[in-house]
Structures are given as C-alpha cells and as structure tokens.
Amino acid sequence: MIQIDTRLAKLARDGDRGAFAQLVDMYKDKIYHLAYRMMSNKQEAEDVVQETFLRVFTNLERYDDQQKFSTWIYRIATNLCIDRLRKRKATYSLDAETNESEGTDFYSFMPSNEDTPEKQLILSETQQQIRESIDELPEKYKSIVILRYLQDMSLQEISDVLTMPITTIKTRLHRGREFLRKKLEQSFGPSS
Incomplete structure (x- = not known):
C-alpha cells in the first residue's frame, strides 16, 4: 500500500499545487522541530524549513517514489542543518575578536530564551x-x-x-x- 505522503509527492510532481500544500502541512512542524533541535535557534530553524520545502519543490522530479518520502525530506533537512552548522563553526569562534557595537559578539549567535x-x-x-x-x-x-x-x-x-x-x-x-x-x-x- 502506498503511503499518503508518497502519493501526494507523485501528485505534486505532476503539478498539483494542492498536493504540495498538503505535504507542507504534514511535515512543516516535524522539520521545524528537527531543525530547532539541531540549530538551537528559532530563526535558523525557520530558514531551514523554508529551504527544505524549496528544495523539495524544485527537486520533486528526482524523488524516487520507491523510497519513503519521510526519509527523503528528513535527509534534505538534516543535510541543510549540518551544512549550516559547519558554516557557523567555520565563521564564528569563541576566541574571535568581535565588534560589539554591531552586535556580533559570540553571545549574539546564541539562541534567545523565548520561554x-x-x-x-x-x-x-x-x-x-x-x-x-x-x-x-x-x-x-x-x-x-x-x-x-x-x-x-x-x-x-x-x-x-x-x-x-x-x-x-x-x-x-x-x-x-x-x-x-x-x-x-x-x-x-x-x-x-
């Protein structure tokens, strides 16, 4: 039996915008939670969600419907997070001199406590x-x-x-x- 997300992905690949919107609804919160846990930053997590769905949309023709859609979308999101973490580590250092007047000290990159x-x-x-x-x-x-x-x-x-x-x-x-x-x-x- 074909899973609903796989069926929706096939429909979206054929141009059904409603099917793609349903995929977004199904996965947006799951991808956000994954990204937030990996990035520890609300804004970066939201960016990862947007970029994930952009990549899904632009690469639907490459999706192999013999594999689970959830595996494919999680792979995209996880790789985006890992890439951002690598860039973050390469760009920001605890020991780096910063210009505090521009708000670029290390603490400005830490997630805010929004509780x-x-x-x-x-x-x-x-x-x-x-x-x-x-x-x-x-x-x-x-x-x-x-x-x-x-x-x-x-x-x-x-x-x-x-x-x-x-x-x-x-x-x-x-x-x-x-x-x-x-x-x-x-x-x-x-x-x-």
Missing part, C-alpha cells in the same frame, strides 16, 4: 543541562542523537536519512551517549 516566566519555572535545571549538552555534541553525533531520541527514528531510518551504514550509526550513537553522560557527570557529579 515565558511560567515555562522558565517549569523547566528544570536537569532538562536545561541536557539541552545544553546536546547542543555541545560534535556534529557527527548530534544529528544522530537528535534523530534517534528527539525524532524517535529507528536505526534503519537514520541510516536511510544520513546514507550511512547502520554499524556507523550505532557507533556514533554510542559515542554521542558517552559524550552526553560525561558532560552531565561534570555538571551533576557521577550517578550512584
């Missing part, structure tokens, strides 16, 4: 530390940890999205978890 005061009270110190630790993961582990634990993808789906062997995914997932464990132990002390 309401009530949400800030609810957000525990542990949750905040976990989020910060995920943000600090090396990019080769970060995307895999986010796809596995925050997007709830299987190892096979992650392998398909990132076009990597499952053994590599397992290794990087293990190393990512170890990195997180060590970071959290530094913050809270070893668990007993």
